[in-house]
Amino acid sequence: xxxxxxxxxxxxxxxxxxxxxxxxxxxxxxxxxxxxxxxxxxxxxxxxxxxxxxxxxxxxxxxxxxxxxxxxxxxxxxxxxxxxxxxxxxxxxxxxxxxxxxxxxxxxxxxxxxxxxxxxxxxxxxxxxxxxxxxxxxxxxxxxxxxxxxxxxxxxxxxxxxxxxxxxxxxxxxxxxxxxxxxxxxxxxxxxxxxxxxxxxxxxxxxxxxxxxxxxxxxxxxxxxxxxxxxxxxxxxxxxxxxxxxxxxxxxxxxxxxxxxxxxxxxxxxxxxxxxxxxxxxxxxxxxxxxxxxxxxxxxxxxxxxxxxxxxxxxxxxxxxxxxxxxxxxxxxxxxxxxxxxxxxxxxxxxxxxxxxxxxxxxxxxxxxxxxxxxxxxxxxxxxxxxxxxxxxxxxxxxxxxxxxxxxxxxxxxxxxxxxxxxxxxxxxxxxxxxxxxxxxxxxxxxxxxxxxxxxxxxxxxxxxxxxxxxxxxxxxxxxxxxxxxxxxxxx
Numbered sequence: 001x002x003x004x005x006x007x008x009x010x011x012x013x014x015x016x017x018x019x020x021x022x023x024x025x026x027x028x029x030x031x032x033x034x035x036x037x038x039x040x041x042x043x044x045x046x047x048x049x050x051x052x053x054x055x056x057x058x059x060x061x062x063x064x065x066x067x068x069x070x071x072x073x074x075x076x077x078x079x080x081x082x083x084x085x086x087x088x089x090x091x092x093x094x095x096x097x098x099x100x101x102x103x104x105x106x107x108x109x110x111x112x113x114x115x116x117x118x119x120x121x122x123x124x125x126x127x128x129x130x131x132x133x134x135x136x137x138x139x140x141x142x143x144x145x146x147x148x149x150x151x152x153x154x155x156x157x158x159x160x161x162x163x164x165x166x167x168x169x170x171x172x173x174x175x176x177x178x179x180x181x182x183x184x185x186x187x188x189x190x191x192x193x194x195x196x197x198x199x200x201x202x203x204x205x206x207x208x209x210x211x212x213x214x215x216x217x218x219x220x221x222x223x224x225x226x227x228x229x230x231x232x233x234x235x236x237x238x239x240x241x242x243x244x245x246x247x248x249x250x251x252x253x254x255x256x257x258x259x260x261x262x263x264x265x266x267x268x269x270x271x272x273x274x275x276x277x278x279x280x281x282x283x284x285x286x287x288x289x290x291x292x293x294x295x296x297x298x299x300x301x302x303x304x305x306x307x308x309x310x311x312x313x314x315x316x317x318x319x320x321x322x323x324x325x326x327x328x329x330x331x332x333x334x335x336x337x338x339x340x341x342x343x344x345x346x347x348x349x350x351x352x353x354x355x356x357x358x359x360x361x362x363x364x365x366x367x368x369x370x371x372x373x374x375x376x377x378x379x380x381x382x383x384x385x386x387x388x389x390x391x392x393x394x395x396x397x398x399x400x401x402x403x404x405x406x407x408x409x410x411x412x413x414x415x416x417x418x419x420x421x422x423x424x425x426x427x428x429x430x431x432x433x434x435x436x437x438x439x440x441x442x443x444x445x446x447x448x449x450x451x452x453x454x455x456x457x458x459x460x461x462x463x464x465x466x467x468x469x470x471x472x473x474x475x476x477x478x479x480x481x482x483x484x485x486x487x488x489x490x491x492x
Contacts, residue, residue: 001027008032008040008068013047016040016063020047035072037079051075053082058089061096077101114170118218119209121174121202122158122167127213128205129154144320149288154205157198162186171209172218179229192233199231241410242403247281248475249396250403252483253377255476257392272351273369275338279351280370280405282331282469284412284429285323287367287405288316294342294350297335300326307462308332323431326462328469370405378402396479396486415471416464425464428457 006012012030019028023045032038037052040063049060049071060066060074074095081088090111094104119127133154136146157163162185166178179202187195203226209217210224242250254277258270276290283289289312300307306329314320327335335350342352349364375381378401379389393401400407413426 001029003029003031005031005033007034008038008071010067013040013063013068016042016047020045020063032068032072035075038071038075049074051078053079056082058082058092060092065096116218119171119213119216120167121163121169121171124171124209124217125154125158125163125202125205128208129158132208145315147320148315153197154201156194157201160186160190160198162189163198170218171206172222174206174226176225176229179226183229183231187233192231196231196233199229203227203229239410240400240403240407241414242398242400242407244411244415244471244475245479246393246398246400246403247408247411247472248477249398249479249483250374250377250393251278251281251472251476252479253392253396253486254373255480256483256487257377272338272353272365273373275334276351276365276367277370277373277405278334281408281472282327282334283310283325284408284468285312285325286316286318287370290351290367290370291364292316292350293348293364294339295348297327297339297350299332303462305329306332308335309458317431319431321431324458324461325429326458326465328462328466330473331469374404392486396482412464412468416468419467419471425460428461429464 004012008030016028016030020042024042025044028042030040035051039050039052041048041050042063047063049063049066051058051060051071051074058078060071060078066074074092078088078092081091091104095101129151133151134146136144138144158167162182165185166174166182169178179199182202183195183199186198190198206219206226207224210219210222214220214222251274254274258274279290280287292310292312296311296313298309298311300309303326308327308331310325310327312323312325314322317323339350342350345352347362349362351365353363353365353369372381376384377393378391379385380391383389391401409430413423413430416426416429417423
């Protein structure tokens with residue numbers, strides 16, 4: 001076998017290719033002195049780059065596929081793979097197919113990861129949801145109930161279209177570009193706030209997997225580079241504060257709009273949604289409260305005079321503490337009939353959702369229903385947009401037409417402090433950083449006992465709840481005539 005040893009150049013490549021075109025019965029090698037083990041070999045009608053390291057010989061492809069410089073770079077990388085015990089053939093095949101250096105490395109990682117059954121991003125986030133989020137947190141030695149809202153948010157990430165683009169990637173394959181693309185696509189499809197949440201949950205899932213399951217997830221030895229990928233969404237300052245007249249008009253429009261001409265909706269379901277909005281307005285709690293059980297609303301027999309008590313279990317509170325509110329007579333007049341109607345239907349919830357599906361399961365009204373109703377009033381739902389529906393809140397002169405249910409808490413604080421000068425009463429109702437037990441007691445006797453414990457400060461809460469509920473109801477009644485006129489005008 002004839003062999004030429006030299007620093008291979010394009011001239012040597014051309015010579016080998018021309019020899020292969022003619023054909024030869026004898027082996028002919030051109031060995032590179034700059035990269036030990038690299039050579040061009042001609043056998044009959046084929047000229048091929050080869051690289052030999054120790055006892056392994058790797059084919060790099062046709063001689064005219066790579067320049068000598070490119071072949072040396074390939075050989076250098078293959079030497080490193082062989083030293084690490086890796087099979088370089090998948091990487092070479094990917095390079096021959098047109099993949100870049102990094103893309104070909106991804107092919108190798110994927111093949112090895114599949115052989116080891118490393119986690120994909122879908123598996124990683126699903127395990128984070130099941131093994132971490134749904135287990136709740138341990139705070140000061142006490143396990144707090146899991147957050148249903150957080151679980152829903154993570155499930156929403158898993159089911160989103162943008163996540164499907166990275167779901168099948170091995171966790172080890174994910175890189176800055178892929179994660180940033182996911183963030184940006186979430187923002188384009190679902191808005192900046194959803195993008196910020198999705199990125200935060202994905203990063204948290206990666207941190208959890210790297211800390212607790214680094215080997216199974218394929219993240220052993222991987223730096224936490226994802227921590228440097230930041231959200232580009234800037235939250236607006238949360239300073240919206242609807243007036244009490246804005247609140248009353250919105251409630252009145254919701255009541256009247258369900259009877260708007262031409263609307264074909266489930267009246268019963270609409271009743272519950274409107275009651276949910278009224279409940280939210282009266283209690284100024286977060287929207288999860290609409291999922292409360294019927295048995296948690298009881299008459300306050302100690303106070304009498306039509307007062308009630310609403311027990312809110314830890315899983316419906318952001319603080320994960322049980323919370324008790326005194327319910328004034330004006331609100332009980334609305335909520336007690338709702339509880340009785342729910343009992344007649346056999347539901348355990350104060351505001352049950354419409355039963356549907358094969359199981360006819362008993363489920364509560366979801367807080368998202370309130371947002372959808374507000375969107376209809378603003379003409380921002382799909383039907384409203386298609387028809388060019390007006391914003392009824394703007395037409396009615398609501399000063400803050402884009403207010404959200406959470407903004408009621410600012411209105412509540414301002415009005416109650418003006419009426420009572422008791423900021424501590426406001427904090428008690430809004431559950432601002434107070435201590436208390438974290439049980440989930442359900443019977444009426446225990447609810448009464450908890451309500452009258454010092455930790456719940458029930459007398460102090462009454463100072464705030466009574467003027468607030470009366471102001472909400474008065475604003476609603478005053479707004480009804482105008483709301484009826486506005487809704488009636490839609491038929492003209």
